[in-house]
Each structure stands twice: as C-alpha cells, then as structure tokens.
Amino acid sequence: MSADTAANGQTPVLELKGLSKSFGGLHAVRGVTFKIMPGDRKAIIGPNGAGKTTLFNLITGIFPASSGQVLLFGQDITGWQSHRRTALGMARTFQITSLFPRLTVLDNVLLAIEGLRPSKFVMWRFLSSYRDVYDKAHQLLEQAAFADRANTEVRYLSHGEQRQLEIVLGLASDPKILLLDEPAAGLSSGESVEMTEFLMRLDPELAILLIEHDMDVVFDLAHTISVLHFGEVLETGKPEQIKNSQKVQEIYLGTG
C-alpha cells in the first residue's frame, strides 16, 4: 500500500489532491484536497456559484482538471474519460434531472445496468432475452417503490419521482462511491424527508459525496461537511462544528 493509506490500513475510495479548475480568468475550483473512506458520508455545502457542481464535474471527468489529481482507490484517474471512472466504481446523479425522457422507467434502469456489462456491445440478440438484467432491474425498481410505474415513460413522471429515479440509475452499476448533486432540489419538505430516509437505508459500506442546499438533508445524512466558498474549502468538520462555526455562518447560513 502506498503512502496514501489511511491510519486503519484502508485505501481511500476517493482522494483529491490540490484539484483546481479555471475557466479563463475565473478560478472555479481552487486547490481542493480531501479523502473519502468506504462508508463515509460527506456533504459539500456553499453558496451558489461556489464551484460545487464544477468540482463534481472534475471528479467524474466531464471537465478536465487544470491542475491537481483525482485518485480513485489509490489510482490516478485525473485524465480519464467518464465511462472508465464509472467502470472503477464511481456513480453520480445530476442537479438538473438527466434521465432518458422518452424511454420507460424500466428502459432507463436497463440502460444503467447494461452500462458496465460487456453485453452492451451485443447486437445479435434481443435485450429482452437477458433474464438476469431484467431481474436486477425489477429488483431495483421494487426497492425504490417504482415497480408499478415500470412501463411509464419518464417524461410523464412527477418531478419528485424523477429525482428518485436519478438515484436509482446511480445505484444500478453497484458503485462503491456515489456522488449526489442536490438530490432534494425542487422537492417539497415531505418529499425531501422521504428522500433522506431512502438514502439512509442504502448500504452502509457505500461512500456518498453529497452536494445539497437543504440543511435538514445535510445534517441528517452527513458525517462530515466541507464548506466551499469561491472554489476553496473554507472549513471541514462534523455537522455540529459547521453549524456553530462563526465563519460559515457569516458566508452561508447567515448571521441572523
């Protein structure tokens, strides 16, 4: 094991080392460094425009990083394309719902499951003949209480249902780390409580990195919180610490 190995002998699931991104003169993300261990639940909070989603896009390979490193299970993946990162065990959801609107719920999940299977290149056999893929899809839909809407086209689902399906798609590849970009965005308070409960029921070994504005969701889910401000990590700590931090209150929670 390398020097990155943590005290208890485990390799971090995800590690960022001085990760930065600038768009022209705008430094969207500046020298972000942190580690996520298996089972960690970490939240990133910060005002709008703090660089949270950009950070996610760097971690998942949608944008190339300007400098710094991303390590997944100790492996440097900084220059990798998104689909290869997924193959290593990373999954994410999007702040703006990114489903396949004109396909059914079942087809959405089937695509998500096939993503990491070699059979995605098979073109001489119907997808419907893959029993194991269908079984897994139905199992996932059952868990998320979607079974009765399996054949509904996604564009006809409510916003709340679409947000939930986002997470189902993220889970379909059996990831080791799940990046959630504002899972509760646009949900009613009742729905976001449901969402939180759903997330808390997930496998405790699954590491979660979460961006969220809904502080109830953050304080219920996260073990640690990092505050991002102008692309920099301002402070990291346990939820109570962050709640009571003077600096954080000034920039984010408001001083009222």
Add this chain to the structure above:
Amino acid sequence: MRSHRLKILMVIVALAAVAIVVPNTGSFVILLVTRALAFSILVMSLDILLGYTGLASLGQAAYLGVGAYATAILATKYHFGLGWDFWLVLLIGILLGAALAAFFGLLAIRASGVYFLMITLALGQCVWGLAYRWNSLTGGDNGINLRERPKFGGIDLANELTFFFLVFAVFCASLALMYTLVRSPFGRSLAGIRERELRMQILGYNTWLHKYIAFIIAGAFGGLSGVLWAHTAGIVSPENVVLTTSVDALLMAVLGGAGTLVGGVIGTFIVFGLREFLSTLVPWWQYVLGVVYVATILYLPTGLMGIPERLRQKRAKPDNPDGAKKLASLHHAEKTT
C-alpha cells in the same frame, strides 16, 4: 411485449402480401417495387443513425455510391460478379461501405447536431466530386452502363421476377438484421445516446465508440443497397451520390417515421410511387413532393408511423371523458392481472 409481437406479425403479413401480389402485376410495377426495395435498405440504414442514434447524416448516398460503383466497375472492366461471384460482390459492397464509413466516421463522429450534418454533407460531396471527375474509372458524368445481370446455376437475374425475388430476399434479411440490432443491448444503448449522451457516459458507456460502430454498420448496409441498386437501375452515375439522393433518403425516413425502420420503407414506397405517378401527370411534380415533405415536418414530425400513437393520445385527452375512462380501466386491468 405483446405489442411488439403484434407489430412483427403485421410486418410479416405485409411482406407476404408483397411477395404474393407483386409477381401478379405488370413488369412496370415489378421494376418499381424492386427499385424501392433496394433503395429502402439505404433508408433503413440511415434510420439507424437518424431515428435511433439521433445523428442526422446528409451523406448517406456516398455508401450507396461506393457499393454501386464497385459493382459496375467490377462487372464492366473485369467481368467480375456476373456469375456465382455475384455473392462475392455483395460482400465487397458491404465491406467497402463499412470501410468508407469507418474512415468518414473518424472525422464526423466527434461533432454532433448541425456540425455532424455539415461534415457528412461535405464528405458525401467529396465522393460525388470523385465520381464526377474521375473519368477513367467512373465514366464521369455519363456514368457506367451495366449491360447484363448476373446468371448462376439455373438462375438468371435478367428475368425481372427472379431479380425481384432476390432483392426482396436481401431486403427481408436486412430488415430482420437491423430489427434485431435496434432491440439488442447495443441498439438500446443508441437510443440512450439519442436521449441523453452525457448520462450514458456517466453510466459507463463509451458513447463515441457506440456511435462510431453504428455509423459503420449504417455504411455497410448502404454499400449493400448500392450493389442491388446498380443491377436494378442498370446504370450508375454521379446522380446516385449527389446531395439530392442523400436528402431524399433523409426525407423518406422522416416521412415514414424516424426510429421505426419500417417507416422508412413506407416512406420510400410512397415517394417512389408518387414520383412515377406524378411525373406522368404534370411537369411540376417535384413541387408536389416538396409540399409533402414540408407538410410532414410541420404537421407530422413523427411521420406516418406516428399517426396511431397521435390518435391514441388525442383519444386519451381528459376533455374526452370516454377515452380517459377507457384508459383508466385499461390501466386498472393491467394492474390486477
């Protein structure tokens, strides 16, 4: 599942009807249907890109051209492909179409939307330029006349009916292959790319590779249709690879309904039929076709194959309580069974 089977059954019945009715008509109809069948393989190959992958290619005629020119050049210059070796030419046409698409795809697939359209248009025009200018090989503007059709075993393809059945068989095989493709895991991944490419990347798909493979497959079927086209028309000229042919193929796919395969075939038959019918009636028949195209895009963007779905949606609208009730009870029945 059941609706899929019903659709397959309907297509098989329609094909059987064609196989039974057409031989009993005159040679004019037989030739017309043969031409439409050969061309509709190209339209279906385009539909894989347009309807299933979401890539509007404006250079699909290039692949038909490669297959057709290869057939004509081999037959006239080397007397090759007029016996049993016709099947070899069929294979060569497929491989050439695929090879050209593999080359063009490297340039075109990195772009999307209008830029993809422009690049495929430009590449298609390059092929046209070659066909037009390379006199020694392609016969330039005059093209190449094929004076005979293949003859092997006891089969003489010079017979219109025999040739019709050959084209019909190749068409059916192509339809079956492409239908299997679009319902395979790979085909479904193309639909995912059409709907949201970024999500597909995040789900672990190398979307570039999937699009590239789809592009090559479409090129291969284009080459196949070119071989048949050369023997159907008896002449191969730059007109076969000019932009208009690519646009026609695109519009036929849209007219029938993109993303349905069969729709493209219906669109091809309608346009070929209208063309023959109208051109005997009026000198300005091309305007009629133009109006048909514009009307399709304005009022029927899902094409003719989309009509049943549109009617169903209209009936299910809440301002029509009967339809809504019917749908609700249907939904209920589904749940209880």
